[in-house]
Amino acid sequence: MADTGYPWKVVWITGASGAICGEIARRLAAKGVKVAATARPSERLDALAASSPNIAAFPADVLKPDELKTCAAKVEAELGQIDLALFGAGMYVPFDIRNIDLDGFRKTMALNVDGVINGVAAVLPNMLERRAGHLAIMGSLFGYAGWPGNGSYGASKAAVINIAESLKLELRGTGVDLTLISPGFVDTPLNAAYDPKKKLFVMKKERCARKILAKLPKRPYEIAFPIQVEGFLKTVRDMPRFASFPVVRWFIKATGA
Template sequence: MADKTYPWKIAWITGASGAICGEVARRLADAGVQVAATARHSERLDALAASSPNIKSFPADVQDIDGLKACAAQVTAELGPIDLALLGAGIYVPFDIRNIDAGGFGETMALNVDGVLNGVGAVLPAMLERGEGHLAIMGSLFGYAGWPGNGGYGASKAAVINLAESLKLELWGTGVDLTLINPGFVDTPLNASYDPEKKLFVISKERCARKILAKLPKRPYEIAFPPQVEIFLKTVRNLPRAVSFPLVRWFIKATGA
């Protein structure tokens, strides 16, 4: 049984072998939440499951919709109805305009967008039938505005943000809540290939998990951080392009980002 720290009994987390979702899984488990950890089978997933009796491994590929539906059904059969589904599988592939990697772009979209949509499709029907549940989708602040070297990842997260907005409108009155989680740069292996000098206000995975779990129980539409990056990118998004493009170029030159 979960203690009073969090309102969920059963949490299903995709991308659980990743740094952020793995940290969230451990913190939920420490608070007594039963965590179903899903990712492709790996030593990291096994290690996560071995770290707590409240974490159980349910290997699956988020790009396999039928397999993911079967996985969600197995979680429900073994642990109980899924109260919280945190859909966090993702990838970052560098984007070089002088050497466009169409394969990397496609892989990014497939995992970051299709993987989220497949997760929604696997868990949402049961939540709607029960009239309760909580979807949490991992986006990124860099889905709000274009950024050099970020063409594939940013495009995928822009799609996730639009998907979340659409879902939120349609879920109104159903008893199912949706939270979009939009971090800035987090110090994880996911974006290790990104130039360290260009990571704005980078935070640790531990701090990221703390920020997510501090707000997620209140079921807000969006959890976004750090505030400096959130304010800048959302402001840029809403400015005329004749202003926003020079502003971004100035900001990059001024900060070395």
């Protein structure tokens, strides 16, 4: 196989019909990487697969563990062992304290959290057995600190961050690496319902994909951006709460976020 410029021959991506993961899939395929694109059946998934001979659609529901395990096995049977698994299925639902969307909260937690661990369970045993592999989990900087209107999404990503930290500790010495990807606001349909005036340092999907793929081959624990949002939210997280809450309120008032 020709050198792709990346350390992976086969990459499995869940949530592949989404904006960020779809862009990553296209960029990998353009370099000759075989990409297994997984999402629920849709025209977007079909269009992604049709965009490159190096992208193949493997439809599956990440909320169905057995279906996802069967999907991963099919990918390896048809394309070869999965070198990198990127778990990117996710959703955002606005959180209004005056009218809490309980159904939206449950769906967000299920897709953003269960969808990740179901994917990990589908590929990790084989990676551990061959002592090689790379897991990449899509988190969010907004999982590091509470933020108004973000109760559902932020809670789900906080859980994802904890999962990633726990896995990283346990994977030491196994030959399997893990990377947590923590973007801030990206201009995608996922957060289209969020007030545009409150999106801090919003980034285009193309730039987001470029930043991820520039760093992911080095297998860092975390890829986080933009630096301004990362710095602020992680500083707030580390502050005592009697100080952090006033700081967040001041920042929101000062910036209109």
